[in-house]
Amino acid sequence: MRIAFLGLGKMGSAIAGHLLKGGHDLVVWNRTISRTDELAAQGAKVASSPAQAATGCEFLFTMLMDDAAHEEVLLHPEGAVDALPTGAVHVSLSTISVELSRRLAREHASRNQHYIGAPVFGRPNVAAEGKLWITVAGPQSTLDRVLPLLQSFSRGLSVVGSEPQQAHALKLGGNFLITAMIASLSEGLVYAESQGIDPALYLEAVNDALFQSPFYQAYGKVMLNPPSIPGATITLGAKDTRLFREAAVASHAATPLADSFQQQMDRASKAGLADQDWAAGYYKSVKSESGLG
Amino acid sequence: MRIAFLGLGKMGSAIAGHLLKGGHDLVVWNRTISRTDELAAQGAKVASSPAQAATGCEFLFTMLMDDAAHEEVLLHPEGAVDALPTGAVHVSLSTISVELSRRLAREHASRNQHYIGAPVFGRPNVAAEGKLWITVAGPQSTLDRVLPLLQSFSRGLSVVGSEPQQAHALKLGGNFLITAMIASLSEGLVYAESQGIDPALYLEAVNDALFQSPFYQAYGKVMLNPPSIPGATITLGAKDTRLFREAAVASHAATPLADSFQQQMDRASKAGLADQDWAAGYYKSVKSESGLG
Numbered sequence: 345m346r347i348a349f350l351g352l353g354k355m356g357s358a359i360a361g362h363l364l365k366g367g368h369d370l371v372v373w374n375r376t377i378s379r380t381d382e383l384a385a386q387g388a389k390v391a392s393s394p395a396q397a398a399t400g401c402e403f404l405f406t407m408l409m410d411d412a413a414h415e416e417v418l419l420h421p422e423g424a425v426d427a428l429p430t431g432a433v434h435v436s437l438s439t440i441s442v443e444l445s446r447r448l449a450r451e452h453a454s455r456n457q458h459y460i461g462a463p464v465f466g467r468p469n470v471a472a473e474g475k476l477w478i479t480v481a482g483p484q485s486t487l488d489r490v491l492p493l494l495q496s497f498s499r500g501l502s503v504v505g506s507e508p509q510q511a512h513a514l515k516l517g518g519n520f521l522i523t524a525m526i527a528s529l530s531e532g533l534v535y536a537e538s539q540g541i542d543p544a545l546y547l548e549a550v551n552d553a554l555f556q557s558p559f560y561q562a563y564g565k566v567m568l569n570p571p572s573i574p575g576a577t578i579t580l581g582a583k584d585t586r587l588f589r590e591a592a593v594a595s596h597a598a599t600p601l602a603d604s605f606q607q608q609m610d611r612a613s614k615a616g617l618a619d620q621d622w623a624a625g626y627y628k629s630v631k632s633e634s635g636l637g
Numbered sequence: 638m639r640i641a642f643l644g645l646g647k648m649g650s651a652i653a654g655h656l657l658k659g660g661h662d663l664v665v666w667n668r669t670i671s672r673t674d675e676l677a678a679q680g681a682k683v684a685s686s687p688a689q690a691a692t693g694c695e696f697l698f699t700m701l702m703d704d705a706a707h708e709e710v711l712l713h714p715e716g717a718v719d720a721l722p723t724g725a726v727h728v729s730l731s732t733i734s735v736e737l738s739r740r741l742a743r744e745h746a747s748r749n750q751h752y753i754g755a756p757v758f759g760r761p762n763v764a765a766e767g768k769l770w771i772t773v774a775g776p777q778s779t780l781d782r783v784l785p786l787l788q789s790f791s792r793g794l795s796v797v798g799s800e801p802q803q804a805h806a807l808k809l810g811g812n813f814l815i816t817a818m819i820a821s822l823s824e825g826l827v828y829a830e831s832q833g834i835d836p837a838l839y840l841e842a843v844n845d846a847l848f849q850s851p852f853y854q855a856y857g858k859v860m861l862n863p864p865s866i867p868g869a870t871i872t873l874g875a876k877d878t879r880l881f882r883e884a885a886v887a888s889h890a891a892t893p894l895a896d897s898f899q900q901q902m903d904r905a906s907k908a909g910l911a912d913q914d915w916a917a918g919y920y921k922s923v924k925s926e927s928g929l930g
Contacts, residue, residue, distance in 0.1 A: 442832065465846035477846035502842035504834060513832035517825050518843045524825075525848075528817035531894045532810050535881070538890035539735065539806035541797060549795035550811045553758035553770035555818075557850035588828070597831035598927045600897070601824045634891045 345369065347493075348397040348404045349388075350417055350424060351438075352379040355464070356407035358471035359437065362497035363405070364388055373397040394418070395427035403493065404434045410583065411444045418448070425451055433458040435490055436508070437478075439516065439584060442591040445509035458486040461511035462494060462501075465518060467575055475499040479518070481511035516588040522563075523585055523605045526623045529564055530630035537636055544568055563623050570624035581622035582609040638662065640786075641690040642681075642698045643710055643717060644731070645672040648757070649700035651764035652730065655790035656698070657681055666690040687711070688720035696786065697727040703876065704737045711741070718744055726751040728783055729801070730771075732809065732877060735884040738802035751779040754797075754804030755787060758811060760868055768792040772811070774804035809881040815856075816878055816898045819916045822857055823923035830929055837861055856916050863917035874915035875902040 345368055349360040352374040364370045364386055372380050373391040380390045391397035394417045398404050404424060408414050414436075418425045425448075428434065434452055436445065436459070445461050452459040460482035470476055478494050478501040480487065487503065494501055504510045529547070536546035547564040551557060566575065585606045592599045612618070612629035620628065638661055642653040645667035657663045657679055665673050666684040673683045684690035687710045691697050697717060701707050707729075711718045718741075721727065727745055729738065729752070738754050745752040753775035763769055771787050771794040773780065780796065787794055797803040822840070829839035840857040844850060859868065878899045885892045905911070905922035913921065 477842075479842055479846070500845060502838065502845065504838065504842070507833070510832060510834055514829070514834055514839060514842055517828050517832070517834070517839060518847055520828065521821055521825050521843050522847065524817065524821035528814055528821070528894060531892055532814050532817075535810050535813065535885050535890050535892065536807070538885060538888035539803060539810070540800070541803055541807055541810070545795065545797060546807060546810060549770075549772055549797070549807055550814050552793060552795065553772065554811055554815065555848070555850045555852045557848045557852070559848045559850070592828050592831060595831035596928065597828050599824055599828065601821060601894075604893070604897070635889065 345403065346371065346401045348373070348391070348401040348424070349407075350374070350394050350397060350404070351407040351409075351413075352383070353407065353409070354468035355437075355471050357383065358468055359405070359407060359464075359476075359497050360388070361386070362474050363493065366493070366496050371397045371401060393422070394424035395422050398424035398427040400429060402429075402432055403490070404428055404432060405437060406434065407437045409438075411441050414438070414440055414444060414448070419451060425455065425457070428455070428457050430456045431458070433460060433486055433490060435460045435462050435493075436512075437462055437464055439463050439519065439587070440512055441587045442509045442513045442516070443594070445512040449508050458482070459508050460486055460490050461508035462490070463512055463515035464498070465515070471497070477501065479504050479511045479514045481505045482508045513591055516584060516591055519584040520588045520602055523581060524601060525560065525563060526567070526626045527605050527608065527630075529560070529567060530627040533567065533627060534631050534634045534636055538634075566621060566623045567627040570628070571621055574619065574621035574624070576622040577619050578609050578612050578622055578625040579618045581626070582606060582613065585609065638696065639664065639694045640696045640698065641666070641684070641694040641717070642700075643667070643687055643690060644700040644702075644706075645676070646700065646702070647761035648730075648764050650676065651761055652698070652700060652757075652769075652790050653681070654679070655767050656786065659786070659789050664690045664694060686715070687717035688715050691717035691720040693722060695722075695725055696783070697721055697725060698730060699727065700730045702731075704734050707731070707733055707737060707741070712744065718748065718750070721748070721750050723749045724751070726753060726779055726783060728753045728755050728786075729805075730755055730757055732756050732812065732880070733805055734880045735802045735806045735809070736887070738805040742801050751775070752801050753779055753783050754801035755783070756805055756808035757791070758808070764790070770794065772797050772804045772807045774798045775801045806884055809877060809884055812877040813881045813895055816874060817894060818853065818856060819860070819919045820898050820901065820923075822853070822860060823920040826860065826920060827924050827927045827929055859914060859916045860920040863921070864914055867912065867914035867917070869915040870912050871902050871905050871915055871918040872911045874919070875899060875906065878902065
């Protein structure tokens with residue numbers, strides 16, 4: 345089948361590669377055209393615009409940076425949505441706002457197109473291995489068409505509900521728990537040091553004794569040994585925290601912890617840490633404010 | 638060898654049982670004497686006072702409720718410390734303040750006795766299986782004597798340092814991360830519900846996608862399905878949070894997250910939840926304040 349893929353950052357390229365290996369007729373587009381070279385060499389067609397990519401395709405996958413990029417690529421005049429055939433399915437893999445996800449559902453419905461929210465958990469190396477975890481939501485009949493494609497690049501998925509934005513809401517709720525883990529570990533590591541305890545030993549002990557989580561271990565290591573190339577940045581972490589808070593506010597739920605995490609990341613940004621690794625920069629900021637930095 | 642064991646709550650009884658099975662000459666004491674019956678039936682001697690238990694023993698283990706109980710049982714005139722022979726080792730298994738742990742080290746040193754901090758992670762059922770995780774600290778020569786006994790009722794241990802109170806500090810730092818997990822999950826579960834997402838599905842998805850932690854799974858289940866008999870209570874959680882904050886303050890480390898957790902537990906207590914399960918009661922309190930309770 346013909347699949348269009350818009351957005352070939354590290355995540356998008358890896359996922360598009362898996363779809364291509366599945367034997368599909370893949371058409372790719374990216375703002376920076378050089379990012380399409382590798383997939384083109386593997387047999388993908390390269391479109392000159394989002395609309396050209398979407399024309400005549402059965403599935404449209406997007407992995408774009410943020411809400412603004414989605415509006416520009418999808419919803420502007422001559423964007424992909426107007427070019428997408430009736431009956432086609434748009435699968436949004438990105439972490440976007442709940443509000444934008446609702447809007448995309450409406451825009452597609454008004455054109456007799458289908459829309460699925462399917463944001464992914466995992467870093468680029470996990471995407472390359474085809475082992476992302478996907479949270480997916482949308483009407484069952486559309487899900488049935490999409491799930492085999494999603495399974496081709498994931499280790500598992502959670503079906504959240506029948507409304508696409510629920511998948512995006514869950515993704516933001518997952519990222520909130522990552523931020524909460526980072527914030528808690530930051531305070532715990534600073535405390536450990538204040539008690540004359542080696543922070544690395546503290547981390548190992550609490551993970552052995554309690555969490556037994558590869559995720560705590562990996563993030564803790566990043567915090568204690570900041571990577572030269574950040575995974576996600578403080579700026580990206582702050583963006584997702586803002587989207588989490590906005591979704592909660594729209595549904596009248598209080599988020600005092602997320603509010604305090606946002607404030608910490610705002611202070612970290614003002615202190616020049618905006619482009620540092622989300623976890624390592626957060627810890628650095630907390631440590632510095634405690635006078636130990 | 639002759640071992641005295643003071644404090645036969647659910648945790649203490651289970652641990653003392655393992656020491657007894659190790660073939661040692663065990664002398665037990667408990668404030669409520671009926672708690673000694675089962676161990677006596679298995680061959681333990683029952684002492685009529687802490688001092689009588691400590692007299693002539695090589696090791697003294699304590700698993701007592703709180704700082705106040707330690708002062709009364711150990712440090713009051715005719716308490717166990719004055720009765721303990723020169724050269725004997727006191728192993729404190731309880732979660733006590735860093736300050737009390739320092740004081741016990743001084744009291745024992747002044748009597749040419751030895752002192753080891755060895756607080757345990759795990760609930761009574763884990764203690765019964767002999768699978769606690771122990772954080773232990775003290776001088777190496779004393780550790781060498783104690784480790785074989787600790788290994789007889791644990792699945793593993795972390796050696797924290799040469800000062801006994803470091804083990805107690807680490808235990809408080811571990812309990813802080815449990816509270817942080819409970820607080821984060823509480824806010825996340827309330828958020829999920831506000832987004833029309835089944836909280837149980839949210840919990841399962843984030844653990845599958847991210848943490849892959851049996852600990853998150855177990856605590857999340859307790860939060861969504863409050864137990865009829867609480868594991869630990871809000872009151873106990875608040876006590877450990879207070880000890881964490883006091884240890885941090887004494888070392889000039891800021892703990893804004895722990896401060897907010899304490900405030901939440903104080904509000905929960907005022908709302909009548911003091912005796913409810915630590916995790917389930919915390920969630921109930923957060924949910925109620927968000928208008929969803």
